[in-house]
Amino acid sequence: MEPYIIRVASQKGGVGKTTISTNLAVCLKDFGYKVLLVDCDTTNPSIGFHLGMEKSNIGYKQLVKGTSKLSELCSVHAPTGICVIPGSINSKPFVITEAEARRVIKNLKASNYDFVILDTQPGYYIQTAVNEIDETLLITTPDMPSCSSILRSVKLLDEQNAKHNLIINRVKGKNYEISKREIEETYEGKIVGALPESDIVPESIAEHIPAYALSRNDKFSKGIFLSSRFYKKSTSPGEVPSTKRSFWSRIFRRR
Numbered sequence: 001m002e003p004y005i006i007r008v009a010s011q012k013g014g015v016g017k018t019t020i021s022t023n024l025a026v027c028l029k030d031f032g033y034k035v036l037l038v039d040c041d042t043t044n045p046s047i048g049f050h051l052g053m054e055k056s057n058i059g060y061k062q063l064v065k066g067t068s069k070l071s072e073l074c075s076v077h078a079p080t081g082i083c084v085i086p087g088s089i090n091s092k093p094f095v096i097t098e099a100e101a102r103r104v105i106k107n108l109k110a111s112n113y114d115f116v117i118l119d120t121q122p123g124y125y126i127q128t129a130v131n132e133i134d135e136t137l138l139i140t141t142p143d144m145p146s147c148s149s150i151l152r153s154v155k156l157l158d159e160q161n162a163k164h165n166l167i168i169n170r171v172k173g174k175n176y177e178i179s180k181r182e183i184e185e186t187y188e189g190k191i192v193g194a195l196p197e198s199d200i201v202p203e204s205i206a207e208h209i210p211a212y213a214l215s216r217n218d219k220f221s222k223g224i225f226l227s228s229r230f231y232k233k234s235t236s237p238g239e240v241p242s243t244k245r246s247f248w249s250r251i252f253r254r255r
Contacts, residue, residue: 011149021119027228033114041121045087052208101129142177193227
């Protein structure tokens with residue numbers, strides 16, 4: 001059976017994309033799945049900082065260029081046991097071509113993992129071969145700039161009939177935030193979870209151990225656990241959203 005490939009993406013930086021990628025990988029590993037975490041950020045890879053692999057000089061670029069086999073590029077993060085293909089922090093930014101993207105996905109599909117988590121770079125850029133993966137998991141924070149900017153990604157994904165779901169991160173429960181209910185009323189995909197803001201996240205980055213592994217009793221860890229259960233139930237979750245309605249349109253009309 002082929003692995004289920006989840007591309008974790010965000011329109012803007014600072015929303016916790018890499019934090020969610022690493023913690024989702026750890027949770028799925030804890031459920032008993034074989035998980036591979038890949039740092040696909042070709043501009044500013046940061047999984048190495050999160051997991052203490054910042055000195056790695058081999059990883060995703062070699063996979064893209066086909067100079068090394070996938071099995072040769074996987075490293076095990078000792079504290080959690082997850083397999084990782086990091087990005088080389090010292091590597092110059094590079095652009096992945098359509099042919100390279102398809103070759104990477106083909107190699108990942110041929111692996112013996114249950115889940116492959118792709119942590120991609122933020123921005124308007126939509127990774128090529130997006131329909132070759134199983135799902136794009138979009139990350140937003142509950143503020144208007146983040147929610148409105150993600151429209152660009154959703155529109156492009158809908159145009160390609162690509163499956164996507166959503167996680168709301170860094171929820172503080174303040175009155176000025178866009179509530180989960182408001183987002184649910186306008187977003188036609190599945191909201192996988194709403195994760196609270198917590199000091200465990202910066203602490204976990206400093207310790208090079210994902211928050212879920214550092215303290216499972218923390219509120220963020222409980223939130224990522226509940227979000228991960230969405231994938232435990234099925235390796236083919238969610239439905240392809242309709243393209244008939246404008247994303248966030250109701251929120252914009254209210255303002």
